[in-house]
Each structure stands twice: as C-alpha cells, then as structure tokens.
Amino acid sequence: MNAIASQISVGLSIASILLLIALGLAIIYGTMGVINLAHGDFVMLGAYSVWFLQKQFGMNLITTLPFVFLIVGGVGWLAERLLIRHLYQRPLDTILATWGIGVILQQAIRLFAGAELRYVKMPQFLINPVHIFGYEDSAYRIFIFALAIALLVATYLLIYRTEFGLRMRAITQNRDVSRCFGINAGRIYALTFAYGAGLAGIAGALVSPLKSVAPDMGTSYVVDAFLVVVLGGVQSLLGTVASSYVIGQADGVLASLSDDTIAKAVVFLGVVVLIRLFPQGLFAMRVRRS
Amino acid sequence: MISQRQTTHRLAAYAVFCVVILLVPLFVSDAYLLNKFARYIVFGILSLALSLSWGYAGILNLGQAVSFGLGSYCMAMALKLRTIPIQTGAGGLPDFMVWNNVHTLPWFWEPFHSYAFTLFAGLAVPAVIAFLIGWFIFRARVSGVYVAIITLAMLVVINLVIIDQQRYTGGFNGITDLTTFKLFGVEFGAYSVATYYLAAVILTLLLFLGLALMNSKTGLILQAIRDDETRVRYFGYDVANYQNFIFCVSAAVAGLAGMLYTLVMEFASPTFLAVPISLSIVIWCAVGGRASLLGAALGAIVVTGVQGSLSDSKTFLDTWMLIMGALFIVVVLFLPNGLISIGDVIRGRRQRRRRAAPARMPEHAEIAAPGRSAAR
Amino acid sequence: MSNEPILELRDVAVDFSGFRAINGLNLQVAKGELRCLIGPNGAGKTTALDVICGKVRARAGRITLMGQDITRLPEYKIARRGVGRKFQVPSVFRELTVRDNLEVAYCKRLGVFANVRRLGRSAERNDLEKLAELVGLEDVLDERAGYLSHGQTQWLEIALLLAQDSGIILLDEPTAGMTAQETMHTAKIVNALKGRHTLLVVEHDMAFVREISDIITVMHQGRVLAEGSASEIQGDPAVREAYLGQRGIAHA
Numbered sequence: 011m012n013a014i015a016s017q018i019s020v021g022l023s024i025a026s027i028l029l030l031i032a033l034g035l036a037i038i039y040g041t042m043g044v045i046n047l048a049h050g051d052f053v054m055l056g057a058y059s060v061w062f063l064q065k066q067f068g069m070n071l072i073t074t075l076p077f078v079f080l081i082v083g084g085v086g087w088l089a090e091r092l093l094i095r096h097l098y099q100r101p102l103d104t105i106l107a108t109w110g111i112g113v114i115l116q117q118a119i120r121l122f123a124g125a126e127l128r129y130v131k132m133p134q135f136l137i138n139p140v141h142i143f144g145y146e147d148s149a150y151r152i153f154i155f156a157l158a159i160a161l162l163v164a165t166y167l168l169i170y171r172t173e174f175g176l177r178m179r180a181i182t183q184n185r186d187v188s189r190c191f192g193i194n195a196g197r198i199y200a201l202t203f204a205y206g207a208g209l210a211g212i213a214g215a216l217v218s219p220l221k222s223v224a225p226d227m228g229t230s231y232v233v234d235a236f237l238v239v240v241l242g243g244v245q246s247l248l249g250t251v252a253s254s255y256v257i258g259q260a261d262g263v264l265a266s267l268s269d270d271t272i273a274k275a276v277v278f279l280g281v282v283v284l285i286r287l288f289p290q291g292l293f294a295m296r297v298r299r300s
Numbered sequence: 301m302i303s304q305r306q307t308t309h310r311l312a313a314y315a316v317f318c319v320v321i322l323l324v325p326l327f328v329s330d331a332y333l334l335n336k337f338a339r340y341i342v343f344g345i346l347s348l349a350l351s352l353s354w355g356y357a358g359i360l361n362l363g364q365a366v367s368f369g370l371g372s373y374c375m376a377m378a379l380k381l382r383t384i385p386i387q388t389g390a391g392g393l394p395d396f397m398v399w400n401n402v403h404t405l406p407w408f409w410e411p412f413h414s415y416a417f418t419l420f421a422g423l424a425v426p427a428v429i430a431f432l433i434g435w436f437i438f439r440a441r442v443s444g445v446y447v448a449i450i451t452l453a454m455l456v457v458i459n460l461v462i463i464d465q466q467r468y469t470g471g472f473n474g475i476t477d478l479t480t481f482k483l484f485g486v487e488f489g490a491y492s493v494a495t496y497y498l499a500a501v502i503l504t505l506l507l508f509l510g511l512a513l514m515n516s517k518t519g520l521i522l523q524a525i526r527d528d529e530t531r532v533r534y535f536g537y538d539v540a541n542y543q544n545f546i547f548c549v550s551a552a553v554a555g556l557a558g559m560l561y562t563l564v565m566e567f568a569s570p571t572f573l574a575v576p577i578s579l580s581i582v583i584w585c586a587v588g589g590r591a592s593l594l595g596a597a598l599g600a601i602v603v604t605g606v607q608g609s610l611s612d613s614k615t616f617l618d619t620w621m622l623i624m625g626a627l628f629i630v631v632v633l634f635l636p637n638g639l640i641s642i643g644d645v646i647r648g649r650r651q652r653r654r655r656a657a658p659a660r661m662p663e664h665a666e667i668a669a670p671g672r673s674a675a676r
Numbered sequence: 677m678s679n680e681p682i683l684e685l686r687d688v689a690v691d692f693s694g695f696r697a698i699n700g701l702n703l704q705v706a707k708g709e710l711r712c713l714i715g716p717n718g719a720g721k722t723t724a725l726d727v728i729c730g731k732v733r734a735r736a737g738r739i740t741l742m743g744q745d746i747t748r749l750p751e752y753k754i755a756r757r758g759v760g761r762k763f764q765v766p767s768v769f770r771e772l773t774v775r776d777n778l779e780v781a782y783c784k785r786l787g788v789f790a791n792v793r794r795l796g797r798s799a800e801r802n803d804l805e806k807l808a809e810l811v812g813l814e815d816v817l818d819e820r821a822g823y824l825s826h827g828q829t830q831w832l833e834i835a836l837l838l839a840q841d842s843g844i845i846l847l848d849e850p851t852a853g854m855t856a857q858e859t860m861h862t863a864k865i866v867n868a869l870k871g872r873h874t875l876l877v878v879e880h881d882m883a884f885v886r887e888i889s890d891i892i893t894v895m896h897q898g899r900v901l902a903e904g905s906a907s908e909i910q911g912d913p914a915v916r917e918a919y920l921g922q923r924g925i926a927h928a
Contacts, residue, residue: 039445045449093629093633097632097633100636101444101445102358102448103636105362105445105448106582106586106629106632107632109362109579109582109628110629110632111625111629112625113579113621113622113625113628114629116621117618117621118622120618121618121622125618226575233452233453236449236452236453240442240449240450270460271463271464272461272464274457274460275460275461278454281453282436282450283436285436285440285442285450286436286439286440287440516791517779518788518791520772520776521780521791523771523776524769524772524777524780526771527769527770527772528769528770530751531763531768533750533752534729534751534752534761535755535781535783535836536756537752537783538752541788
C-alpha cells in the first residue's frame with residue numbers, strides 16, 4: 011500500500027512539473043497558433059536564474075521564484091515583440107524561429123555561464139520528509155504539487171475571470187474582429203507569450219534542485235510537454251491537466267518497472283498510437299471549421 | 301514560355317554545380333582537405349533529403365537525424381563485424397560487446413555480415429521507421445506543426461534508446477575502430493579520392509533524380525498538398541499516401557547519407573542522431589532554400605564549409621552556433637525560400653510592380669484566423 | 677430527366693458540440709438536374725454540402741450516391757466516386773501556376789506510383805488548354821494562381837471542377853464577390869454544365885438562382901422548408917415567414 015502511495019506521489023510530482031510547462035505551451039499555441047520550441051530553453055533559463063540568484067545574492071529558492079518568473083517572462087516578452095509577431099501568418103515558420111531563439115538562448119548560457127553542470131540548493135525546511143495521511147512523503151514533492159495547483163488556479167482565473175482573459179479568448183476566436191472592437195492584439199499576444207514563458211521558468215526553478223542544471227536540459231522537458239499538449243488538445247485547460255496527469259503517472263510507473271529511457275519510449279509510442287485514434291487530442295470539442 | 305526558359309536555366313545551374321563538385325579532386329590533392337569536402341557533400345545529400353519532404357511537400361521533419369543516424373549505424377555495424385580488433389570474444393564479437401559481457405552476437409547484428417544486406421538496410425531501416433510513424437500521423441491528419449513535434453519527440457526518444465542500450469549499440473561511444481569499406485575491389489577509405497567521388501556521384505544522381513521526381517505528376521501533387529492539402533483530397537487523391545511516400549523517400553536518402561558519413565568519419569555515434577544535427581539540417585535547408593534541391597544542398601555545403609574553414613575550437617563552435625541561430629531567424633523572417641531565391645525575389649518584385657496597375661487582388665482570400673488555421 | 681435520384685440524403689443530422697447545424701435533412705437530386713439550395717443564414721446550406729462531400733460527418737441518417745452508401749467514406753473516396761466541390765472562399769493552389777492547378781485536378785489516375793512515372797504531361801495539354809479557354813484563363817496559364825484577381829480565382833476553381841470531371845458538382849456561392857456582369861457569365865457556364873453534370877448550388881443571389889435553376893430547395897433551421905420552382909417558392913407563406921425581417925426572398 012505504501013509503495014503504491016509513494017508511486018502515485020512520484021507520478022504527481024512529475025505531472026506537476028509537466029503541467030506547468032505544458033500549460034504555457036498550450037496557452038501560447040491555443041491563443042496565437044505558435045508552437046514554441048524555445049519553451050524548453052525557457053525552462054533551462056528558469057533553472058539558471060535560480061542558480062545565478064543563489065550564487066550572487068545567496069537567495070533562497072522560494073524567494074527567487076517571483077524574480078525567475080519576471081526574468082523568463084521578460085525574455086519571452088522580448089522574443090515575441092522582436093521576432094514572433096512577424097510570423098503569425100506562417101505557423102510552420104514560427105517553429106523555426108522559436109527553434110532559433112532556443113539555440114541562441116542555449117549558446118548564450120553556454121558562453122556566459124559555462125557548459126559545466128550547476129547545482130542548486132533546496133530550501134532547508136523542505137528537505138525533511140513529512141507525514142501526511144499516515145504516509146511519509148518528501149516535503150519538496152508536496153511543495154511542487156501545491157505550487158502547480160496554485161498556478162493552475164491562477165491561470166484559470168486569469169483566463170476566465172479577468173478582462174485580460176476575456177480579450178485573450180476573443181482574439182483566439184477571431185483576431186480581426188477583435189481588433190475592430192479595439193482590442194490591442196499585439197499587446198495581448200506579447201503578454202500571453204510572456205506569461206507562458208514565465209510558467210516555464212517557474213517549472214525550471216522547481217526542477218533545479220532535483221536535477222543538475224545544464225544548458226541542454228530543456229530538450230527532454232519540452233518533448234514531454236509537447237506530448238502532453240498533443241495528447242490533451244489545446245482547447246481546454248482540463249485537457250492539459252488530465253493529459254499531464256496521465257503522462258506523468260505513466261512515466262513514473264514505467265520508469266519504476268524498467269528505466270527512464272524505456273518509459274519515455276513507451277509513452278512516446280503510446281501517444282503516437284493515441285493520435286491515430288484521437289487526432290484532435292483526447293479532450294477535443296467538435297467545431298465547424300471554415 | 302517564361303517557364304520553359306526558367307527550366308533551362310535551372311537545369312544549367314544543376315549541371316554546373318555537379319561538374320564543379322566532380323572536378324574538385326583534380327585540384328585538391330591534400331587528403332585531409334578532400335575528406336573535409338566529402339563531409340560537406342554528405343551534408344549536402346542530407347539537406348537535399350529534407351528539402352524533398354519539407355520544401356516540396358510541406359512536411360517539416362525535425363527528426364531527420366534519425367534516418368541519418370540509423371543509416372550510419374547500419375554501415376558501422378557491417379564494418380565492425382569485419383574488423384579484427386585486439387580484444388575479441390568468440391566468433392569475432394565486437395569489442396564493446398565483450399566489455400559489456402555480451403557472449404553471443406545479437407540476432408539483429410547477424411545479417412550485417414553481408415554487404416548487400418547492409419546497403420539495403422541502410423536505406424530500408426530508416427524508410428520503414430518513417431513509414432510506420434507516417435502511417436500513424438498522416439492517416440490521423442494531424443497538422444503540420446504536430447508532425448514537427450512528433451518527429452522531434454521521436455528523435456529524442458530513439459537517441460535515448462541507442463545510448464541506453466550500450467550492450468548492443470556501443471552506447472555513448474558509438475561504434476568505433478572500423479575497417480575500410482571495400483566494394484568491387486575498390487577501397488573506400490575516409491581520406492581516399494574514391495570516397496569523395498562516391499559521395500559526389502551520389503549527390504549528382506540524387507539532384508537529377510529528385511528534379512525528375514518533382515517534375516512528375518506525383519511531384520506536382522505533393523506541391524499541391526503543401527499548398528492546400530484539404531483541397532487535394534476533394535480531387536480524389538489519398539493525401540496520406542502521397543505524404544507517406546515522400547516521407548519515406550526522404551528518410552531513405554538521409555539513410556544513404558548516413559552510410560556515406562560512416563565511411564567519411566570512420567565511426568558511428570549517437571551524436572549523429574541527436575537534436576543538434578537535426579537542427580543543423582533544418583538550418584542548412586532553410587538558409588540555402590528549402591524548395592530547391594540545389595539550394596538545400598548548397599546551403600549545407602556553404603554553411604558547413606564556412607564553419608570548417610574558420611576554426612574547430614570549442615568556444616568557436618559555441619559562438620558559431622549562436623551566429624547560426626541568428627542567421628536562421630533572419631532567413632526565416634526575410635527570405636523564407638532561402639538564399640537561392642534572391643533572384644526570384646527581385647524578379648517577383650519587378651513583376652508585381654508591372655502588374656500593379658490592373659491588379660484586383662482578392663481582399664478576403666488572404667484572411668485566415670492565425671490560431672485556428674494552424675490547428676487544422 | 678430520369679426520376680431515379682442520383683444523390684439522396686435521408687434524415688441526415690450534423691452536430692457541432694451540441695449545436696444542431698442540420699437536423700433531419702431529406703433531399704433527393706435527380707441525374708442531370710441543377711438544384712439550388714437557398715435559405716437564411718445559418719440554415720445549414722454549407723453544412724449540407726460539407727456532409728455530402730465528407731468534410732463533416734453525419735451524426736445520424738444516410739447519404740447514398742447512385743444507390744450506394746457514402747455516409748462514412750473519407751473525402752477522397754467520395755471524390756473518387758464522382759463528387760466535386762467548390763468552396764465558398766475560392767480554394768485553389770496559390771503557389772502553383774494555373775496550368776499546374778488544372779493538371780492536379782485532371783486526375784484519371786490517382787495512385788502515387790502511377791504518377792511517379794508521368795514525366796511528359798503533353799497528352800492532356802490540349803484538354804487543359806481548352807478548359808482554360810472556356811473560363812477565360814487561357815492568357816494566364818503560366819501565372820501563379822496567387823496572382824489572379826478574385827473573379828479569375830473563382831473561374832479557376834470552376835475550371836478545376838471541370839478538369840476533375842465529376843458527375844456531381846457541389847457549388848458553394850459561386851458568384852460571391854462577383855460583379856453583375858461576371859455573375860451572368862457564371863450563370864452561362866453553369867447552364868452549359870446542366871444535363872452532363874448534376875449540380876447542387878448554394879446561392880444567395882436570387883437573380884442568379886432564377887437564371888439557372890429548375891427546382892429550388894429552401895432550407896431553414898437545418899431542414900427542408902419548401903421545394904419547388906422559383907415562383908412556387910416565392911408564393912409559399914412558410915418561406916416568407918422564415919425570411920421575415922429580411923424583407924422577402926428577393927433581397928435575401
């Protein structure tokens with residue numbers, strides 16, 4: 011029983027990280043139709059930001075989080091303003107441009123922070139295990155889970171309960187009409203992109219004490235997150251949440267049965283097969299497309 | 301009749317290029333330099349392969365390196381089995397297997413004792429994998445951007461698996477210490493003129509075969525699919541078949557490039573099917589001109605040539621990648637059809653100015669909701 | 677004209693996430709007939725064409741073509757059985773030349789490998805040039821389709837359908853955005869196709885409809901409201917009711 015509980019907890023923490031990354035991807039794709047291949051590098055940038063802030067100012071991981079969000083969000087904002095906004099008519103080319111941005115970020119980090127692995131300290135009070143419902147669990151894992159839920163709720167409120175979210179949804183429906191009603195599409199796009207990037211940065215910050223921090227760490231995260239988006243579809247937050255959970259748990263369980271690599275391969279094959287059966291993702295709605 | 305003249309110009313450009321690469325060994329006697337050139341030519345073939353699927357059919361395969369790497373491993377396996385290393389197990393077991401406590405040759409290594417099988421497998425293995433992936437994604441009609449994501453995911457996963465299965469693949473080190481490839485009495489050593497010619501002749505053949513393919517009706521239909529795949533369906537074509545066909549052809553060509561690459565480099569490594577190579581292929585293709593076979597090949601040769609002539613140091617390579625990333629973005633933004641299209645762009649401008657007066661451009665045909673159209 | 681329907685829709689229903697676009701649609705079209713589909717916005721006219729050519733799937737009901745069920749076939753198989761479609765927003769291959777557009781549409785053989793070997797395309801050249809002449813595009817054969825004017829693009833798409841040579845042609849607002857003169861020319865072309873092809877035309881322009889149609893079907897709220905000749909339709913009180921607020925059918 012205890013083994014199962016801890017298995018679920020491991021799966022949940024993987025799923026929480028995935029959710030934060032995939033949420034940003036899905037929002038960016040859903041709103042502006044841009045597949046952001048630099049997303050993994052935003053995760054990496056988040057991890058490096060923590061490392062830098064810790065080294066330079068001796069900050070605690072938790073106090074760095076708001077700064078990480080602002081730094082990575084800022085980079086995302088710049089990327090959208092300088093480059094991506096020129097490519098909205100050519101969706102396939104946004105993949106290329108964002109890939110280019112990813113390369114530049116990675117190489118810049120390599121040149122300025124060095125290619126060697128970096129390590130980040132976990133906050134002292136989260137290292138010890140805690141007892142919950144009679145089980146022992148890592149406090150840090152619970153912290154990750156709670157933060158992911160909080161950010162999910164915040165995102166939900168942002169999209170469905172604020173003026174900004176209303177405008178964002180309007181633009182998603184019809185950009186040109188929204189413009190006629192005086193919505194500044196450019197501003198909304200830039201902020202949406204920044205928000206998605208910021209979430210990825212937070213995810214990077216959260217994984218930084220668990221794994222070593224390296225310039226190319228983003229690739230594997232972004233691939234998993236893409237699988238989440240592909241599986242969940244981009245039309246609903248619920249789809250993203252559910253498919254993060256499914257993939258996170260599958261990853262966790264398969265990894266415990268064999269190893270990480272086999273787990274990844276099986277999850278990938280599973281997603282490819284599922285796509286054949288549900289081309290719009292598992293949680294798609296039927297809409298009329300003209 | 302404009303198109304007739306353009307066709308002639310194009311054929312002439314292809315012919316000039318091929319003559320130039322075939323004449324190179326007459327002027328270059330330095331074996332080290334010739335080996336470098338052979339490498340660039342191989343990259344040219346690889347870039348051409350991507351142009352077939354991406355440039356002509358709109359299938360952006362971010363996992364092209366999978367085909368390349370698998371081709372390379374096929375050749376390396378065959379050469380490894382013919383090597384007589386210092387430490388061998390029973391029955392000429394490859395050295396890394398001995399170190400990993402493998403006692404019998406795995407079944408999938410067995411057929412690589414035959415060169416004929418190897419040459420076939422170097423083309424067929426990538427093509428079959430492409431076919432299987434293609435069968436799922438093209439039948440499901442996922443949009444172009446999803447194809448890009450899934451091929452990228454495939455690349456990352458296969459790369460991990462190859463590194464992970466060290467006992468059978470040599471893991472992180474790849475397959476090294478290979479003998480020289482010999483066919484019909486000719487030795488294709490890495491630094492030999494023969495290997496250079498092999499690569500150059502293959503590139504020449506592929507350029508003209510590719511051109512013929514793209515001028516056939518199938519090529520035309522593929523270009524129509526790139527333009528508007530839904531519309532093609534309403535003419536009765538099974539679009540998924542066409543897409544999968546070119547996807548497999550492209551994979552086989554990349555596999556061929558991979559086999560050549562093993563000859564040129566004298567080893568196979570998991571870095572051959574890693575993300576950076578795949579990224580480079582896309583960059584070459586985009587910089588040179590994705591919708592032109594010659595443009596794509598030239599893109600690879602010029603970019604890697606410039607890179608190779610500058611320096612090989614680590615810091616330089618990091619800076620170089622940074623510059624490539626920036627160049628890539630600039631090309632994507634301002635020259636979607638690559639450097640080879642500069643002439644067309646100028647000509648197009650002039651033409652549009654000429655027809656500006658009577659033009660009644662359709663106003664609402666251009667409008668497409670950006671988010672949704674991508675999702676189709 | 678034979679009475680045997682070539683195309684038949686029986687109790688067809690289409691949903692979009694709960695919204696009933698078509699609900700119990702019954703339609704019979706005889707061979708060689710030219711049928712016009714009219715109705716207020718949102719009546720389900722375009723969706724009716726979509727469901728016939730396989731673009732959307734029917735939730736219920738049956739669609740038969742020459743007695744054979746095509747309800748669940750994918751688009752390309754329906755096209756192969758002889759259904760051609762023109763879209764509301766003219767849909768041609770903008771990157772290709774007019775000639776290449778026509779060649780794509782001219783498809784006697786559809787397989788990948790059959791078409792790999794087709795290098796010389798001269799055999800069909802004459803046919804295609806004749807088609808281009810018919811719709812007045814013979815001077816722009818080597819232009820890219822993206823450079824054509826709106827009217828020319830509409831012509832090109834009609835020419836594509838002729839090259840495809842389908843038994844049944846579905847036209848979705850073929851005169852949208854055309855001048856009165858262009859509209860009359862379109863009517864001429866459409867009239868020339870009558871008899872040889874079976875046509876199903878969705879149209880708003882009543883002048884055009886009167887010019888071409890035998891029987892008009894009026895759709896409202898996803899089903900057939902009335903069917904008959906132009907004058908019968910205009911006298912029908914139910915039709916007037918449906919168009920209420922749009923000042924009668926003539927201005928629809």
